[in-house]
Amino acid sequence: MEVSVVWHLDLGRGADSMGYMVEEIWQALARAKYLEWEQASSKRSWELQSLKEACEAALEEKYVLDISRAEESSDEATTNHLRHMEALREVFSKAAEADTPNEVPDYLCCKITLDIFRDPVITPSGLTYERAVILEHLQKVIVCFWWVTLIQSQGKPLDQSQLIPNLAIKEAVHAFLDKHGWAYKTS
Known part of the structure; x- marks a missing residue:
């Protein structure tokens, strides 16, 4: 659809590259694309947050199991748990970057x-x-x-x-x- 939209915008420009209609078309397309992104972004954010919470809960359960089984020392289990939780936060932070408004290069x-x-x-x-x-x-x-x-x-x-x-x-x-x-x- 993107190529088609751009092609139509170029076609709509005709002989007047500064035409009032071109600006209106761009504004309408940009508004629609932003709203489309905003809706998809909200959905992705909700899904990411749900997945992150599920992963955190699973890591907490694993930590409790590791402590109760005494497979590792308490300090070692705690260190591993903290390392895994930090790695999880980094992964989800990276996943959310594309949806985080920033500066255009x-x-x-x-x-x-x-x-x-x-x-x-x-x-x-x-x-x-x-x-x-x-x-x-x-x-x-x-x-x-x-x-x-x-x-x-x-x-x-x-x-x-x-x-x-x-x-x-x-x-x-x-x-x-x-x-x-x-x-x-x-x-």
């Missing part, structure tokens, strides 16, 4: 908006920006030296035709979003 975000890329493009200078943002700035008269430097290519103003889709970053964003659905959350 910088290389997946536009340097202007600081938002995750939707339609990244490469400028002739080799930098990647969000297409709609760079096109918006190309349409404005820019006085600020930083922007002039940003949008120039070898001393010449940047033209829209020089923007090349950054497919590698786009794929990296999709892979990241597939694994970290929380990143779909928009304000």
